[in-house]
Amino acid sequence: MDTLQLYCHVPFCRNKCAYCAFYSLPGADRAQRRRYLDHLAEELAGAAPEPAASLYFGGGTPSLLEPDELAELFDLFSRYTSLLPGAEISMELNPETLTAEKIALIRRHVTRVSLGVQSFDPALRRTLGRDCSQAALDRALSLIRDAAFPHFNCDLIYAIPGQTAAGFAADLERAVAAGADHLSCYALTPEEGTRLAAAGTVPDEDFATDCWLMAGRILAGHGIRRYEISNYARPDCECQHNLAVWRGSRLAGFGPAAASYDGNLRYTRPESLSRWLAGDAPEQDWLEPAARRREIAAVNLRTTAGWLRQDFLQLPGAVEAEWDDLLRRTADLPPEWFDRHDGGLRLTDSGLLFWDTVAAAVL
Ligand code: SF4
Structure with a gap:
């Protein structure tokens, strides 16, 4: 949930x-x-x-x-x-x-x-x-x-x-x-x-x-x-x-520079005490929903638990084709970087060292 x-x-x-x-x-x-x-x-x-x-x-x-x-x-x-x-x-x-x-x-x-x-x-x-x-x-x-x-x-x-x-x-x-x-x-x-x-x-x-x-x-x-x-x-x-948060949970942030995520939109309150006190609006970071899910997928690949297919499909709006796309985007990278057991996608220790490359492929 x-x-x-x-x-x-x-x-x-x-x-x-x-x-x-x-x-x-x-x-x-x-x-x-x-x-x-x-x-x-x-x-x-x-x-x-x-x-x-x-x-x-x-x-x-x-x-x-x-x-x-x-x-x-x-x-x-x-x-x-x-x-x-x-x-x-x-x-x-x-x-x-x-x-x-x-x-x-x-x-x-x-x-x-x-x-x-x-x-x-x-x-x-x-x-x-x-x-x-x-x-x-x-x-x-x-x-x-x-x-x-x-x-x-x-x-x-x-x-x-x-x-x-x-x-x-x-x-x-x-x-x-x-x-x-x-x-x-x-x-x-x-x-x-x-x-x-x-x-x-x-x-x-x-x-x-x-x-x-x-x-x-x-x-x-x-x-x-x-x-x-x-x-x-x-x-x-x-x-x-x-x-x-790494798994894409909703986040409500308070105080200057605090980030929030409502499951769709990410926004950051002003990175300035005076602008925050003055009530300036948060800065919005809009991403098309499938791209947002790829971003969440990349961030959570930093964890050793990574993704199970059924967990990825729990992300709001996620569909089977996006999971297949995630597997396709990582298919040409060195196999020793990945543990794909149990229908999942996780990085091994050698893969974690190259997370930046994996993230670039996923995004
Ligand atoms: S200035 Fe130092 S103590 Fe303050 S947030 Fe940065 S790292 Fe932390």
Whole structure:
């Protein structure tokens, strides 16, 4: 059954990391956060979404909000939205912003936290322009461990200039030792407009591939399996929100820069706090329905579960001929990239490494 997922974008950060291309505002003051919460209340009051299967607070840095602001954020969502039984509620956290008071509050409202560590090596965090002291990171990890959240993700970045294979292996081991049941590990990609891109940083692609292979190997040794190109989890600890979104689930996004999908149209709220506060209309991304289904097909091929024919046909409007077309579009690619058992279409590990090529063929 297609369910609705909710997303809330909290756009504030302490500083701008050197690699970050997300919409985030460094150094926002209390007055700006007040205006944000007031407008979020209006947006939610006007939306009246149906009961949702997940709620994800991302950013930016949701944990930058002060305890009274966080309490207000949770209160807004419980007042204006409802969740299905067993819904997953996630929140992204930044170590420097955490206190015992905030963690206790967050623990009462969320089922899953995601901590932006990026690297346990302070020198590499400096390379990333990541504002996080070792003391803050250690304190955050101990607060999270003591709070015993049902699920805990740790974000890591690899292929950082100056990083070694042994250093990344140590990062993986430290995340597991800290109790993470889920890891998101991304290769450093200096996006246009970031400080790292401006500095001409070019990560070593061969080293990035070595790190990707190593992550799969080391984490599997701890019972943590890759379930998407960049995501790893213990059994039943996968991020349900992301799995649903990758599979084309409907999404209602709130806050500046939040994306939504109504099963037909994708739209993004203004990527500017002032335009969002002024009530500017979201930007629409229209795609012809069959092309939208191919886009969803390509995105979900990033997961190791991939597609079963009957699941693809559950997409609204999907017909048998489109599934056949999907198989035809991938037929000339190397057979070792695919696992086509049980009438399905999934990428093998070697296929996941060439997902870009597969996606280009599917689209
Ligand atoms: S904390 Fe996250 S959202 Fe904020 S600047 Fe850094 S990477 Fe971007």
